[in-house]
Amino acid sequence: MTASAARGFPAFPPQRAGARFATTWWGRAWVQAMEDTSLDHKLLRKGRAYAKTGQLGPITVSPGRLAAVAESEYDTVVRVEQLGDAAWERFLDQVAAKSGHIAALLDGDMPHDLVEAAADAAVPLLPAVGDLEPECGCPDWGHPCKHAAALCYQASWLLDADPFVLLLLRGRGERDLVEALQGRDAPAPSTRAAPAGVPVAPAYAAGVPALPEPPPADVPRTLPTWAPAPGVDVAALAGLAASAAARARELLLRGRLPELTEHQDHVRLAAEHDLGLGGLPDAAVQAWRYGGADGLDALENAWTPPRRDVARAQALLEAAWEDETRPEVRIWRNRWTLGSLQLRYGRDGRWYPFTLREGDWWPAGPPERDPAALLS
Template sequence: MTDRVRGYPAFPKGHRRARTWWGRAWLQAVEDTSLDQGQMRLGRKFAAAGMVGTITVSPGRLAAVVYDTEDTYRTSVSLTPLSDAEWERFLAQVTTKSGHIAALLDGDMPHDLVVAADDAGVQLLPGIGDLDPECTCPGWELPCRHAAALCDQASWLLDADPWVLLLLRGREREELLALIQSDEDRPDGATGEPATEVFAAPRVPLPAPPPLVELGPLPEFDPVPGLDVEALRWLVIDAAARARELLVTGELPVLEEWPDRVRMACTVDDPRLTARLAAVGPGLPRAMRAWSYGGAVALTLLDTAWAPSKAEAARANTAWEGEELPPATVWRNHWTVESEGLQLRLGHDGRWYPYRREGTDWWPAGPPERDPAAAFIELMP
């Protein structure tokens, strides 16, 4: 039996966000369960300030000491491990594609593996209510700011190593690899090398290329009449970026002409392309900034207003008053503090997008937050 406890050194100071889809899914589960988004905001600040100590991960539990201004607290988050039957179904899904094993060994968690596991009745990623935080602090919130900080940094661990999630679910990396490659799990009469050994083996360096030969003068030729070579180069760059997005996320949304033009300008990042696209339609620089912060959802908020439900408006006003923020003028999904030149816009995804007045226009000013107070505070100098 392998040692199912792993310790990870404390993260240094520095603000960061979950960058992988599974790291963001972890945070989403925490945020959806939380009843106090103010504690989530404080937790993010604690995590960025380096106030979380060494994180210990074991089946069903991750724990750390979290430092506060006056004391230190022992904080943990529990997640129910998978049963033996669930592990058997999960391993059956892993071994159906050798690419799944290779991806996990390379620090990636394929989206289709998680979907296949869900179809087999095995939930890898936590959902609403699956994470159970505990802390020795006197706070009653679930999670408190210390547990929120631990959960935030746990998403950073998951970004770097998806095996952390599998350990939380009950099995350690070497143990799983041994089960995958064991002879007992192989069909009778199977031959060849276990896939885990093949993908875990160090890469063999390629042989040296053959010596160059003298080719002589290359033939001269002209591009096909009417072919825009520069535009073709941009299309190749964009196609490569979209192919990578499809491999990473398993999704490739189809956009209308204007959003796709903005997306391409942000993807290729060539001033010549930006100038050509800007000549077709006005407002491209402002639209590009919106896309860089929140993609297609942020882009729709630039020139389109909509009316939130009464429940959404009430939640926003409650959060605003609870943080004692400046009075705001509310129009549809816009919360505006004219005296500060600041504004929040509620998106259809339930997140708040910060804006700042620049000249006569409102410009996107940062990434979205689930809590309106947190989004507004980030705008303050």
């Protein structure tokens, strides 16, 4: 076992009311994997309270294992499957393929494209539903119990601060990875002609190759220009051409485009390319800029969310007011009103904030999966 095989972290002190878990995208993915596994929202709520009030002792992170002592008597452990040697080699290939990856990790960032490239190479870094295995000595039957849930919530703070914590849980620490990368030289370009074929055994042993990088986002776009002509709005025509080019690029990168109604497409054009198409309310354009088609739907349509989603949102909001007087919440379908603030649950699983403006509800910011994060 190397010196980097285990790391210890001091116990978290009690946090202020309304403190958030997981502010990074990879930290939120960790929390979501744990929450989506749980079927007991009361235990999750208690776990959040335990995490915020400092009910856990120091945390130890080691390969495949996250551990702490809860309430000074219960040994609480969350296990994560470790990656094998072959998977680590494929991961190192992905890190070494782009010079900025290791710099981003050392700077406390987990690049999206690195995680996606690793997944394409059959190297799962982020946990999915059921990947976190909790164990605890307490009498709770929950999966996870409130102590294991609290440990996962506090671990999201560790992951926010240092993505190498996630890599250590998967089997290797920062020192191991940096040393492995330092000893890995990029292959020199060959001047020999390519052979006519490759033997089958080496081809299979090479594993799944990495996908090529997508086209860079900053490629200058050259659009046609038109001379003024009777009955032709040249500025609008240029905007439509820019929109078509952007949609073509998105289709190239993603392989598909969401289907839009004529109304949605009009709003999209007005929001993304400042095309004044007439008859569109400003709120619709602003809703699109914050959340696209889902944000527009949250503005224009009311619907009834599943009971499980409602229960989870209620638990999140209650946890945010552990030590404060909870304001009155008026609930109508997917719209929850708290005084001059209204939270609308979108069909995409995110909450959209709205504020009163001259008697109407106006989109107030980008959406969040945790409604408590919008209270400020």
